Amino acid sequence: xxxxMEDTQNSAPGSLPPSQAAKLAPRRAPEGQSTTKRLQTxxxxxxxxxxxxxxxxxxxxxxxxxxxxxIDGPDDTPYAGLTFKLTFNFPNNYPYAAxxxxxxxxIYHPNVDFSGRICLDILxxxxxxxxxxxxxxxxxxxxxxxxxxxxxxxxEAAELWDxxxxxxxxxxxxxxxxxxDE
Amino acid sequence: MxxxxxxxxxxxxxxxxxxxxxxxxxxxxxxxxxxxxxxxxFYTTPMITSCSHTFCSLCIRRCLSIDGKCPGCRAPDQELxxxxxxxxxxxxxxxxxxxxxxxxxxxxxxxxxxxxxxxKLDCVQENEADDGPRKRTRxxxxxxxxASQQTVVVDSEQEDEDYIPNDGLVACPICNGRMxxxxxxxxxxxxxxxxxxxxxxxxxxxxxxxxxxxxxxxxKPERLxxxxxxxxxxxxxxxxxxxxxxxxxxxxQLLEKRHLxxxxxxxxxxxxxxxxxxxxxxxELDKWERTQGSAWVASNSHKPGSQLLDKEFDGLAWSSxxxxxxxELIAKARRKxxxxxxxxxxxxxxxxxxxxxxxxxxxxxxxxxxxxxxxSAPTTTLSSTSAEQLSGDLxxxxxxxxxxxxxxxxxxxxANMGDVAIRKSNMASARPLQx
Ligand SMILES: [Zn+2]
Ligand SMILES: [Zn+2]
Ligand SMILES: [Zn+2]
Numbered sequence: 373x374x375x376x377m378e379d380t381q382n383s384a385p386g387s388l389p390p391s392q393a394a395k396l397a398p399r400r401a402p403e404g405q406s407t408t409k410r411l412q413t414x415x416x417x418x419x420x421x422x423x424x425x426x427x428x429x430x431x432x433x434x435x436x437x438x439x440x441x442x443i444d445g446p447d448d449t450p451y452a453g454l455t456f457k458l459t460f461n462f463p464n465n466y467p468y469a470a471x472x473x474x475x476x477x478x479i480y481h482p483n484v485d486f487s488g489r490i491c492l493d494i495l496x497x498x499x500x501x502x503x504x505x506x507x508x509x510x511x512x513x514x515x516x517x518x519x520x521x522x523x524x525x526x527x528e529a530a531e532l533w534d535x536x537x538x539x540x541x542x543x544x545x546x547x548x549x550x551x552x553d554e
Numbered sequence: 555m556x557x558x559x560x561x562x563x564x565x566x567x568x569x570x571x572x573x574x575x576x577x578x579x580x581x582x583x584x585x586x587x588x589x590x591x592x593x594x595x596f597y598t599t600p601m602i603t604s605c606s607h608t609f610c611s612l613c614i615r616r617c618l619s620i621d622g623k624c625p626g627c628r629a630p631d632q633e634l635x636x637x638x639x640x641x642x643x644x645x646x647x648x649x650x651x652x653x654x655x656x657x658x659x660x661x662x663x664x665x666x667x668x669x670x671x672x673x674k675l676d677c678v679q680e681n682e683a684d685d686g687p688r689k690r691t692r693x694x695x696x697x698x699x700x701a702s703q704q705t706v707v708v709d710s711e712q713e714d715e716d717y718i719p720n721d722g723l724v725a726c727p728i729c730n731g732r733m734x735x736x737x738x739x740x741x742x743x744x745x746x747x748x749x750x751x752x753x754x755x756x757x758x759x760x761x762x763x764x765x766x767x768x769x770x771x772x773x774k775p776e777r778l779x780x781x782x783x784x785x786x787x788x789x790x791x792x793x794x795x796x797x798x799x800x801x802x803x804x805x806x807q808l809l810e811k812r813h814l815x816x817x818x819x820x821x822x823x824x825x826x827x828x829x830x831x832x833x834x835x836x837x838e839l840d841k842w843e844r845t846q847g848s849a850w851v852a853s854n855s856h857k858p859g860s861q862l863l864d865k866e867f868d869g870l871a872w873s874s875x876x877x878x879x880x881x882e883l884i885a886k887a888r889r890k891x892x893x894x895x896x897x898x899x900x901x902x903x904x905x906x907x908x909x910x911x912x913x914x915x916x917x918x919x920x921x922x923x924x925x926x927x928x929x930s931a932p933t934t935t936l937s938s939t940s941a942e943q944l945s946g947d948l949x950x951x952x953x954x955x956x957x958x959x960x961x962x963x964x965x966x967x968x969a970n971m972g973d974v975a976i977r978k979s980n981m982a983s984a985r986p987l988q989x
Contacts, residue, residue: 406593407845413594420571464849467592468620478943500625501617502591 386516407466411436414505426509428460437462440476443509450541451479454548458488458512460505470499473508480540480547482519483529491525568653569594576660585653588646592617592625597646599826600639605629608639611822617781633780638825690693728777729831746799747833775829777821783810793974800839810845815842 397522415436418428428441445451457476463469473495475488483491494503494511524530532540570585590597599611607626609617615633617625625630635841723732728745778798786794791809792802800816802809819838823829830838 406595409567409590410594413569416569416571420574465846468616468846469849498628500623500628502625503614550707 377426407462407464408436410467410504411462418506423506423510425513426506428505428509431459436467439505441473441505443510443513443516446513446517450537450544451516454544457551458509460508467501467504470495470503470507471508473512476551478547478549480526480529480543481516482521482524482526482533483515485525489525491523568616572657573660576657578656578660581656581660585649588642588649596650598640599644599822600637600642601636601825604631604635608642611636611825612818615818615822616815619818625937633821636825641826727829745832747831754901775820775824777824778817780817781813783813800836801843811847812839812843815839815847929942 406440411430414428415430422428422496425444425446426442428439430436431438431440439462441460443456443458445454445456449520455477456479459474459476461472462469468489473490473492475490477488478486479488485491490512494500494508519530519533519535521530529540529543532543568581570589573579573582573585588596590600590608590610592609593612597608600608601610601611603624603626605624605627607624610623613945614625614636617623622630622632633854657908704753724735724738725732726738726741726745729747731741731745733741779956781791781794783791786900788806788809791806795802795809795813798813800818802810804812816835816839819835819842832900868907871979
């Protein structure tokens, strides 16, 4: 059970000093580098045939390392009708390492803390290189309807989910608000 | 230079969505099935795992060297157990060869009367003349879509590919240089990847599609063993790297990662039936060093995902390392029809624009039939398959209190996932071509 996020990859970005190591890489043009290639392909496929209820797009041209994404709350869940924004940060060695994914839209959920950090196994020890943006989004979407209450980041939410669905729904609606893109 | 890089880049973005909105839309699923889930490129030297998943040799070797698990199902596996998937490789080669011609064909508004048998013959000949004896390397993205290739058919017998000069010499498996049998052993020991000078301009045949090449009679370079790094002091490890002919500079962790990557690259090359030169392999390592390598060094752990712990994302380095023809990519996507039901977020959404600069010449979309074919989004057969599998697995995992636990339900679902994958890929490839 992991209540603190210290040792997860979803630690808040920016809380640590810039990596010295990243500077080892000379700034040179790519030659069909595999991470770029993969993200380009993912973008193409998301644009042409995204699964219903999810979307993702790079934040700005020329940098495929940061993406915005959205998830529509699934029907028949307390999140129905709500849309959630997220950010994806891709490491240089993606897909061999997982992206860092954060909820930007405030969300009341047993497995998401108040900074938007997510406790989800496939973003941590169960990540594999065969996952992609879309599979992550779909997994998160199903997490909305099926929280893992055994290891909550938000204990109250975990409790209310089981004990008081109405109150839970109220909290969800109370917390939800649209966020601007920075 | 820059524009060339862009163009190459753009071509590399060729993917299965290219078939959408053409009469050959079902080929999107075929193409998806021929692409690796890890790198999303056409399989390069596909290898089959113990759990019967397939990935490029390099991709799966990298994955296994990270966590010893199949990326498709997380079953434990070992590099030693990987086996070549020759028929798949053959299918990939054939498809790649047919691709640009087929695509051009598919995008032509009128296609009647263009492919008489005579014409076909001409094309094959033209192709041979175009390509010459030196085949495109498998990773190359250069697909020159000349008009003559429109009618190219998947033709297994192209003489030039198997071209072995009848010169009484043998080819070095590393650099392909030709020399006498006497000379070869000594040469291999010190081969730097550059073939010794020779007067024969056809001395570098790059066999590609068929498996009957006689190069098999030459001994391939041997696979490198993995090292248990804890047994090596810094100096010994550096010495080891020097012996292998790769850089021995940098912090300890980089040395280990570099060695690991080199072993993956090297051994994947050993799997290949068209081995690249050591020189090319070193270029590949350089590429890794400039991009992924840095991310690994930032990590204190071999666990995937954890490297972000001690690293703030260096966006600048990333974006220069991953410089890309982003705008062209978007432009290209715009030219394609959306088939999903979700627009990309934000104002940049290219999707509204899609229908505007519609693909006028293209025949009306038949993607509908295609989408109703029992499996979901056409372009992502593989990824949507895995989406289902994996989110199914996720749910199973969650119900068995996911985190580090690996309950039996996960094993079950893993077994199911395998079945689903097989059924699905059967469906995809058994599907008749005509929409
Ligand atoms: Zn691959
Ligand atoms: Zn597997
Ligand atoms: Zn040689």
